[in-house]
Amino acid sequence: MNRIDKKFKYLKENGRQALIPYICAGDDTLQKTEELVYLLEEAGADIIELGIPYSDPLADGPVIQAAALRALNGGFKIAHFFDTVTKIRKNSQVPLACMVYYSSIIGYGKEKFVEGCLKSEIDGLIIPDLPYEEYDELMPLLENTNLYLIPLVALTSGDRIKMLVENSRGLVYCVSSLGVTGERNNFDARIDSFIKEVKRYTDTPACIGFGISTKEDVEEFNKIADGAIVGSAIVRKIYESKGNLDDVGKFVKELKGEY
Amino acid sequence: MELNKDFGIYGGQFVPETLMTVLKVLEKEYKNYCSTAEFKEEYMRYMKQYVGRPSVLYYADRLTKELGGAKVYLKREDLNHTGAHKINNAIGQALLARHMGKTKVIAETGAGQHGVATATVAALFGMECEVYMGAEDIERQKLNVFRMELLGAKVIPVTSGTGTLKDATNEAIRTWVARAEDTFYIIGSAVGPHPYPTMVRDFQKIIGEETKAQMLDAEGRLPDRVYACVGGGSNSIGMFYPFIEDNGVELVGVEAAGSGIETGKHASAFAGGRTGVLHGMKTYILQDEDGLIQPVYSVSAGLDYPGVGPEHAYLHDIGRVRYTSVTDDEALSAFQILCRTEGIMPAIESSHALAQAVKEVPEMDKDEIIVINLSGRGDKDVHTVAKYLGKEI
Numbered sequence: 001m002n003r004i005d006k007k008f009k010y011l012k013e014n015g016r017q018a019l020i021p022y023i024c025a026g027d028d029t030l031q032k033t034e035e036l037v038y039l040l041e042e043a044g045a046d047i048i049e050l051g052i053p054y055s056d057p058l059a060d061g062p063v064i065q066a067a068a069l070r071a072l073n074g075g076f077k078i079a080h081f082f083d084t085v086t087k088i089r090k091n092s093q094v095p096l097a098c099m100v101y102y103s104s105i106i107g108y109g110k111e112k113f114v115e116g117c118l119k120s121e122i123d124g125l126i127i128p129d130l131p132y133e134e135y136d137e138l139m140p141l142l143e144n145t146n147l148y149l150i151p152l153v154a155l156t157s158g159d160r161i162k163m164l165v166e167n168s169r170g171l172v173y174c175v176s177s178l179g180v181t182g183e184r185n186n187f188d189a190r191i192d193s194f195i196k197e198v199k200r201y202t203d204t205p206a207c208i209g210f211g212i213s214t215k216e217d218v219e220e221f222n223k224i225a226d227g228a229i230v231g232s233a234i235v236r237k238i239y240e241s242k243g244n245l246d247d248v249g250k251f252v253k254e255l256k257g258e259y
Numbered sequence: 260m261e262l263n264k265d266f267g268i269y270g271g272q273f274v275p276e277t278l279m280t281v282l283k284v285l286e287k288e289y290k291n292y293c294s295t296a297e298f299k300e301e302y303m304r305y306m307k308q309y310v311g312r313p314s315v316l317y318y319a320d321r322l323t324k325e326l327g328g329a330k331v332y333l334k335r336e337d338l339n340h341t342g343a344h345k346i347n348n349a350i351g352q353a354l355l356a357r358h359m360g361k362t363k364v365i366a367e368t369g370a371g372q373h374g375v376a377t378a379t380v381a382a383l384f385g386m387e388c389e390v391y392m393g394a395e396d397i398e399r400q401k402l403n404v405f406r407m408e409l410l411g412a413k414v415i416p417v418t419s420g421t422g423t424l425k426d427a428t429n430e431a432i433r434t435w436v437a438r439a440e441d442t443f444y445i446i447g448s449a450v451g452p453h454p455y456p457t458m459v460r461d462f463q464k465i466i467g468e469e470t471k472a473q474m475l476d477a478e479g480r481l482p483d484r485v486y487a488c489v490g491g492g493s494n495s496i497g498m499f500y501p502f503i504e505d506n507g508v509e510l511v512g513v514e515a516a517g518s519g520i521e522t523g524k525h526a527s528a529f530a531g532g533r534t535g536v537l538h539g540m541k542t543y544i545l546q547d548e549d550g551l552i553q554p555v556y557s558v559s560a561g562l563d564y565p566g567v568g569p570e571h572a573y574l575h576d577i578g579r580v581r582y583t584s585v586t587d588d589e590a591l592s593a594f595q596i597l598c599r600t601e602g603i604m605p606a607i608e609s610s611h612a613l614a615q616a617v618k619e620v621p622e623m624d625k626d627e628i629i630v631i632n633l634s635g636r637g638d639k640d641v642h643t644v645a646k647y648l649g650k651e652i
Contacts, residue, residue, distance in 0.1 A: 054550070054551065055420065055551040055552045056420065056425060056426075056429050056537060056538075056552055057429075058274070058275065058429055058432055058433065058436075058538075058539075059275045059433075059436075061433075062419070065419055065420075072551065077549060078549045101536075101550075102273055102536050103273075103535060103536040103537060103546075103550050104549060104550040104551075105550070106534065106535055106536050106541070106550060107535050107536075107544075107546050107547070107548070107549055107550015107551070108548065108549050108550055128275050129273045129274060129275060129536065129539070130273065131272060131273075131274060131275070131276050131279050132276075132279075133264070133271075133272055133279070134271055134272065134273060152275070152276045153276060154275070154276040154277040154279075154280075155277070156276075156277050156278075156279075156280045156281065156439075157276060157279070157280065158280055160276075160279065160280065164276070175275075175276065175277060178277055178436060178437045178438075178439075179277075179433065179436050179437030180433050180436065180437070
């Protein structure tokens with residue numbers, strides 16, 4: 001059973017929602033990424049999203065762009081990333097989803113990339129620049145594997161929603177806002193009806209991401225969805241903690257509602 | 260019927276889901292509106308009365324004699340309003356934007372030519388205009404920045420990434436994702452997600468259509484070879500497209516070899532690139548083994564781009580267009596030859612096409628005919644040329 005499915009089964013049985021923190025792999029070293037995965041799991045993260053840094057991240061705002069730049073300046077390589085995940089897997093069974101641009105996948109070589117994911121036991125792929133119309137690029141390689149392609153659904157998806165989610169596996173990533181990743185003070189009024197629409201067409205857990213930065217945001221979204229994805233706020237916290245990762249753990253516990 | 264989003268294995272729509280509905284609507288509006296007689300009449304009216312088309316096909320007698328080979332014709336896109344071919348596309352897209360009820364336009368620009376063209380059409384149609392430009396480029400192209408401001412546009416400096424054209428394009432796309440409801444993104448080259456490469460080609464193919472008719476008038480036959488420079492590739496696809504079925508016409512696309520392909524300091528996607536994804540399209544990209552976009556270099560800001568339009572990638576693979584590249588030195592030398600022999604100052608971009616012709620024409624027969632697309636004028640480049648030649652002005 002895919003670890004993401006197993007996790008949601010457990011959460012559902014306990015009436016809980018998933019907290020999914022995002023970190024940028026290799027920010028500022030892969031060793032730190034490994035430490036962070038253990039720390040986040042310990043702090044209550046249900047699934048961890050690992051971002052692969054890319055030079056031209058179209059869907060990301062300034063905080064994650066800066067993290068990617070730090071990682072790349074530190075000599076990040078995709079091959080080393082897979083080595084790190086392989087190491088992590090020896091110590092942790094936390095579900096891992098990889099947020100990666102298709103540009104990186106095709107640049108690295110898609111067969112080689114999928115093989116790396118399978119060997120290091122990554123559970124899901126979130127690919128912001130691979131819309132449904134381009135799934136054929138990758139789907140044949142994922143058939144009969146336990147590696148899920150997690151669909152992104154947007155506020156503007158409208159009558160595309162059914163098509164996007166009906167064969168989904170793992171989770172559905174619901175993008176809360178127009179624009180790029182980054183913390184926000186206000187959310188779009190359409191979110192409620194948007195999530196309802198998603199749930200009309202699938203039983204796959206629906207999680208909300210983009211712009212979520214506080215405990216209050218998480219509590220609010222937990223009422224309508226099955227989980228919350230927190231990216232920029234955590235990436236910023238890690239950067240500001242200047243190596244004192246206890247602050248990061250504390251922040252995640254707070255988001256999880258255990259503080 | 261939907262338009263084809265792919266050119267062979269290239270093209271496509273590699274964009275966030277948020278943009279997919281926007282692109283679908285754009286495609287539908289483009290297909291339905293831009294094929295109507297009403298649109299065509301309006302577009303042609305602006306082409307004639309505002310841009311000054313048709314641009315002339317000029318027989319360059321002195322250059323022909325100097326090179327001592329085939330007869331050389333120049334397609335004078337440099338004589339268009341705003342000084343380059345960019346305006347053809349900017350007008351086409353702005354008419355579509357107006358039809359779709361958009362009140363704001365955004366654009367990316369490298370050297371500033373497309374920014375100026377977009378600012379121009381925004382003024383013409385009374386639209387708000389924001390132009391995204393790399394902070395580096397703003398510093399290098401102050402004159403064009405001021406021109407855009409005079410035309411009422413707001414120039415937004417982009418500091419992310421390398422602060423150049425590719426980053427300006429990223430930022431324009433990011434902005435568009437957030438504001439597509441009232442904002443139209445006018446892409447300046449034959450790049451980006453479908454339907455942009457097709458749309459830009461269709462708004463630029465007037466170059467090749469005119470050339471064909473003018474050549475039949477002047478010589479009673481089609482040319483043997485046609486040269487055009489290739490950055491993203493809008494002037495070249497506009498020139499080449501109407502000739503694709505004419506197998507007797509050899510098409511030559513000229514990329515920027517910068518300091519030389521072997522130095523690694525160049526902008527030739529076909530010389531150093533392989534299949535990748537950038538700015539929503541799959542095409543030849545200059546990238547490293549992890550797909551990271553590599554820094555590119557050319558003296559010509561308009562050719563300084565790490566990818567190439569997807570239709571060019573296709574034409575390259577099927578062998579219909581021969582792609583080659585010339586260095587900064589060769590382009591600058593050709594620039595001076597044209598100034599001296601014909602009294603025409605070409606853009607440094609166009610000088611690349613010219614330079615390849617200068618290399619090949621002496622080997623051709625006197626009864627052969629070539630056309631060089633002079634995509635823009637060189638006034639904007641005078642400072643760069645002076646600097647390159649070590650002259651103070």
